[in-house]
Amino acid sequence: MLERMKQILRLGAVALAIAVLGVSCATIPASQDQTRVEGLLAELNDAPVERLVELTARPFLLDGEIVILERDVEMMWSNLREAGFRFDDVSVDSVGPVTENDYLEFGDTMDVRVWFERYTAESAGLARVRTTHGVFLIVTGDTEEAGLQIFGFTGPRG
Numbered sequence: 001m002l003e004r005m006k007q008i009l010r011l012g013a014v015a016l017a018i019a020v021l022g023v024s025c026a027t028i029p030a031s032q033d034q035t036r037v038e039g040l041l042a043e044l045n046d047a048p049v050e051r052l053v054e055l056t057a058r059p060f061l062l063d064g065e066i067v068i069l070e071r072d073v074e075m076m077w078s079n080l081r082e083a084g085f086r087f088d089d090v091s092v093d094s095v096g097p098v099t100e101n102d103y104l105e106f107g108d109t110m111d112v113r114v115w116f117e118r119y120t121a122e123s124a125g126l127a128r129v130r131t132t133h134g135v136f137l138i139v140t141g142d143t144e145e146a147g148l149q150i151f152g153f154t155g156p157r158g
Helices: 002-025 034-046 049-055 070-082 110-119
Strands: 056-062 065-067 091-097 125-131 134-143 147-153
Touching (some): 034 147, 049 056, 049 070, 056 070, 056 110, 056 134
Parallel strands (some): 056 147
Antiparallel strands (some): 056 065, 091 125, 134 147
16 A cells, blocks of 8 residues: 555656646747847847848837838848838847737828738837837737748837
């Protein structure tokens, strides 16, 4: 009887250890991981325009405007580069999942709402990023084909 109790306790301890290990292995999506988002922002600052196009999901949301064509995304990044735009002195204030009403931060329009409903996956992230230019909201997503990408961002705020 005592041996049977020991066996039950051992099995219980093993089951508990497996459960704890399983919970500790749960990870947040790359699109909501602050370190990964900081890495994406660093790459957006330093990568050539061709790489920026690869890192940019389409359709892309810039403030309340939807950029669909690859050549338009390329022109957007080229123009931003020529103007000297960078995400300078980045400080990620927060990163989390995209929520139901986040579209309002980009524009209270049907187009923006539909873009959020259609083009942000469950794992999409929204980062609030402080720079020397102001605060940006950045939508990120993790795709199998391209890895972590930028899906959209707002212009700087205050």
